[in-house]
Amino acid sequence: MKLDGNAIAGPLAEVFGRDVTLAVMTCSGCHESAVIARAMVYVTAMGSVARCPTCDRALLVLGPGPGARIRFSMPGVSSLELTPDEPDAA
Amino acid sequence: MTHRPAAWHAATVRSVSRETASARRIEFEVPTWPGNDAGAHLDVRLTAPDGYQASRSYSIASSGDSRRVVLAVDEVPGGEVSPFLVHELQPGDQVEIHGPLGAYFVWTPGDERPVQLIAGGSGVVPLYAMAELHDREQDSTPFRLLYSVRTPDDRFFASELEQIAARGRLEASYVYTRAVPAGWHSAPGRVTRDALAAATWPVDRRPRIYVCGPTPFVETVADWLTELGHEPRAIRTERFGGG
Amino acid sequence: MSFITRGFSGRGRDRDPRLPPGQTLVEDWPVLSAGPTPDIDPADWEFVVATENGRHTWNWDEMHALGVEDITVDIHCVTHWSKLEMAWRGVPLDKIFENVETSYDYVMAHSYGGYTTNVPLDELLDGQAWIAFEADGEPLTPEHGGPARLLVPHLYFWKSAKWVRGLVMMPSDDPGFWEQNGYNLHGDPWAEERYW
Numbered sequence: 001m002k003l004d005g006n007a008i009a010g011p012l013a014e015v016f017g018r019d020v021t022l023a024v025m026t027c028s029g030c031h032e033s034a035v036i037a038r039a040m041v042y043v044t045a046m047g048s049v050a051r052c053p054t055c056d057r058a059l060l061v062l063g064p065g066p067g068a069r070i071r072f073s074m075p076g077v078s079s080l081e082l083t084p085d086e087p088d089a090a
Numbered sequence: 091m092t093h094r095p096a097a098w099h100a101a102t103v104r105s106v107s108r109e110t111a112s113a114r115r116i117e118f119e120v121p122t123w124p125g126n127d128a129g130a131h132l133d134v135r136l137t138a139p140d141g142y143q144a145s146r147s148y149s150i151a152s153s154g155d156s157r158r159v160v161l162a163v164d165e166v167p168g169g170e171v172s173p174f175l176v177h178e179l180q181p182g183d184q185v186e187i188h189g190p191l192g193a194y195f196v197w198t199p200g201d202e203r204p205v206q207l208i209a210g211g212s213g214v215v216p217l218y219a220m221a222e223l224h225d226r227e228q229d230s231t232p233f234r235l236l237y238s239v240r241t242p243d244d245r246f247f248a249s250e251l252e253q254i255a256a257r258g259r260l261e262a263s264y265v266y267t268r269a270v271p272a273g274w275h276s277a278p279g280r281v282t283r284d285a286l287a288a289a290t291w292p293v294d295r296r297p298r299i300y301v302c303g304p305t306p307f308v309e310t311v312a313d314w315l316t317e318l319g320h321e322p323r324a325i326r327t328e329r330f331g332g333g
Numbered sequence: 334m335s336f337i338t339r340g341f342s343g344r345g346r347d348r349d350p351r352l353p354p355g356q357t358l359v360e361d362w363p364v365l366s367a368g369p370t371p372d373i374d375p376a377d378w379e380f381v382v383a384t385e386n387g388r389h390t391w392n393w394d395e396m397h398a399l400g401v402e403d404i405t406v407d408i409h410c411v412t413h414w415s416k417l418e419m420a421w422r423g424v425p426l427d428k429i430f431e432n433v434e435t436s437y438d439y440v441m442a443h444s445y446g447g448y449t450t451n452v453p454l455d456e457l458l459d460g461q462a463w464i465a466f467e468a469d470g471e472p473l474t475p476e477h478g479g480p481a482r483l484l485v486p487h488l489y490f491w492k493s494a495k496w497v498r499g500l501v502m503m504p505s506d507d508p509g510f511w512e513q514n515g516y517n518l519h520g521d522p523w524a525e526e527r528y529w
Contacts, residue, residue: 002305002366003329007147009191010133013096021194037194037326042367045412046491047514049367056369058447063515066528068143071515100336136341143335144343170343178340185338 001043005036008048011062012036015072020082028078030055052076094124094190098135101159101187103179110244113164113212114176115151120159120187127196128153128223129216129300129328132189134161136171146171147330149216149302150190151247153223159187162246164212195300195328199229203298203324206291207235208311210303211244213330217302218247225259234297235262236289238281238307241269263289281307283314293319298326305329351407353522356415362468363414364476367510371445371496375480380464381499384435391429393480396464399428404463406486408493409522423465423484426457437502441509442483445496450509451518452485452492454502461487464497489520489527 009021021037032054039050039059047063057076064070074080101118109115126132130153135145146169152160165176179185197205197220205224207217214237224233239245245264254260265281266274291297299320301311308329315325349358375393382389391399403422409415440457442450456462465484466473473479478495485492491511512518517526 001331003331004327006131006192006195006328007330009131010096010145010147010188013188013191019096019191019193021192035194037192044365044367045363045410046365046367046511046516051368058368058510061510061514063511064528071528073514075513135335136338136343137335138342139337142343144341174341179338183339184336186335 003041003043005039005041005050007041007043008036008050008060008062011048011070011072012060014070015062022083024081024083025059025074025077026079026081027052027055027057027059028076029057031078033081036060047071094126096189096191097122097124098186098188099123101185103181103183103185104158105181106179109162109246110164112176112244113162113246116161116163116175116179118159118161118185118187120157123157123159124190125155126150126153126159126190127193127198128219129196130190130192130219131195131216131328132159132161132187132191134171134175135186135188136174137186144170145188147191149213149219149328149330151215151219151222153219154226162212162215162218164246192328195302195326197223197298197300199224199227199231201231201298204232204291204295205234206297206299207233207237208286208290208299208301208303209235209237209239210307210311211239212246213301213303213307213328214239214246215302216328217300218251220300221254221260222247222250225254225257232291233260234289234291235260236265236281236286237262238265238267238303240267242266242271265289281311283317286311286314287318290315296321296324298324300326300328302328302330304331351417352415353409354525355413355527356409356522357413359414359416362416362477363410363412365410365412365491366476368446368448370475372475373445373480373496378480379498380429380481382429382433382502383499384433384502385437386434389433396424396481397466399424401466402463406484408486408490411489411491411516411520411522411527415522420469421463421465421484422467423463423481425460426462426464427460429464430454430458435502437504439503439506441501441503441507442492442494442497443499443501444494445498448494448496448510450483450492450494451503451506451512452488453506453519456488457485461485465493487521489517489522491516492520 050060
């Protein structure tokens, strides 16, 4: 199912310990930047894949592990910028 | 914006009521809830006796510092979580919730730019939270809502939205895709680009735009808004799906 | 802090002795899409096998000319569903590798759209894998991996790469897309090799 970065706010909060939907990701493929909320997210029963809104590269992958574990990777992110609590950081 | 850390909470059902023929309003009491901004969402997690778990995201219809959290859940036929929430959950039952989530798709009072809300179906829930906060806080920003929904009976928060509009705090327009009220100005049908342009703030008012609904609705509307000349950065979208 | 919510049991999780452990029978065919669905015209389709010695390529007609087989197999998705006795049509990988010389033991399957998955070469030969074009009597739709997908039914179905466009031989068993993200390098459903 194709959704957006809002859809993985919960699992990402488990990874980062806070809401990161306003964090800015830079794609290692096309070098465009966007907040996580703007990523195209494909939610599947195997895991969720957040893709670059410009070039579709897989930026973040949230896969399950045994039990309730989450396996998180950032295969297509060259940098991640976190701005604490700024409503207009987008 | 108040810092409201996301965490897991035990939520107890206080009340349930019919929202539409397919949807139910659920009010939770969450003693540890830090409050939430208007437009935020949360994840609901259900655990079966054998340890099996399922979770889904829902937008929050309430906002502010209250420990009371209101959801309006539309049943997705064949879904695993929404049919349970709509038909089985009763006052006194407990679920786990994770939130508040989503600092992107939120509106906070005190900004002068006019606000345009655009909802498809149950996507109105976070937008209702924004309109309700705007009304409650007596905020002076002009608000408009364009709400695309199957029939008049399928509107969420129908009477609340009418009351806010009657107080002059919201200009609401409705597009009915399946059935229209008697004497309605047009036949049922989807939103068109012209109807969108006519019912929303013009580009020169520099509105902040929030679009929430099923993915095809959101993408169609967001593309039209960009074509009409709205800044892409002023258009915030939230897509939903799955039950 | 998890606790049980009264009355919640989840979707029916029935058992069937023909199913590997932890699997549930489905009648429909669920679609798992982790990215945009590529739209590939068979006229533009090309299949490549790359080895340490060079490249071998087949177009759509050349691939079919290798010899198409009808097979009936069970498929098992790691997301706990299985389909039994599905009819497929495709070219066995034995035919493709008849004229391929390689000393490498591992294969990375590559798909249009960028997906990858790794499989040992000896699990693709001896009638264990196909380049499939049809399922249940119909050409594969794009959402199910058409025009052609890898079919390796004895492994979890993520190994049966949709929109397959080639195989790259590797000296070691490097992980593909899901294998880099928590899923088992091998993926045998009967051994429940789901995760690392």
